[in-house]
Amino acid sequence: MHLAQLNVAHMRAPKDSPELADFVAGLEPLNDLAEADPGFVWRLKGGEGPTDTVSHRYGDLLLINFSVWASRDALWNYVYRSVHLDMLRRRREWFVRVAEPYSVMWWIPEGHVPTLEEGMARLERLRAGGPGPDAFTFADFRDPAPAPAGRPA
């Protein structure tokens, strides 16, 4: 199984504004770092440009990150044990604080490419029902369900 993660952030100002300039400048190195990671599997891209972000219909100031990783540790080390941590530390400079969950994870079969709608539905599930095996966070992490055994092909 692979680990899918989606997170949203509410920008304080439009992406091309001076307020967001430091954040946008950090996007290319962050994306390069993720893609060079042996545990990185896939991410939803907004385009081929190095600072393109995911375009969507969930609001102009909402920034969405959506990616798939080989394991919990691979994702954890990218998020918290790389230069990415410093971006998280500075998040209030660029993003509005929200009380509800803004990040969700769930397990997917290897090879499955999840859709944005699927990801947003998982976040909704986490917000509505709290963490469970289908929608969780690092704080309430769930291991993948064991593969069904002895089922005829």
Next chain:
Amino acid sequence: MSGDDLGILGVLREPVRRVLYDYVAAQGRDVSRDEAAEAAGVQRTLAAFHLDKLVEAGLLDQAFRRLSGRTGPGSGRPAKVYRRSAAEHQVSLPPRDYRTLALVLAEAVEALGGEEAAEAAARRAGERVSAPGLREALTERGYEPYDDDGRIRLRNCPFHVLAEERPVLVCAMNLALCQGLLSALPGDRHTARMDPRPGECCVTFSKTNED
């Protein structure tokens, strides 16, 4: 204090064991028996005996590695190597539990959005340090500093459990604390920044460019 931590730590009372443990812990990598014996200035068999006692107590982890890069037939049996165990041991008499309260407070800080106030408090805690220099201040606080390519890196995170539970809050507070340390050492020419690596502290120090 959980289980028999006092008994486990008692294993370190033996002086040769203590030297071997300190040496292996300070390397941050696998250490062979020969290397540890040489560092402690004792016979290989005596070092092996004490290293195995440390493994038994859970203070060191052991593994088998082929040393000196030899592979394939004729390269010999893999050798035993040692490194510090990640298991934590604490002894407090009378019993004290600051960890549980720290975790509760960290959760409350995040719930209240009080990160900035927490970072400011951490900075002030750093500013209250009194030490002859940066390395001494870091060593005293358990960071285990070492040199790496012109920088000071920190082998140990003194706040490990908290940093695993609330990494963004705790690592930001740690950076602020380190910056506070620097401002309490006016002669020091280092800058602290966040530069995390798996298994180490999130802060590194580099020499400030002088104009």
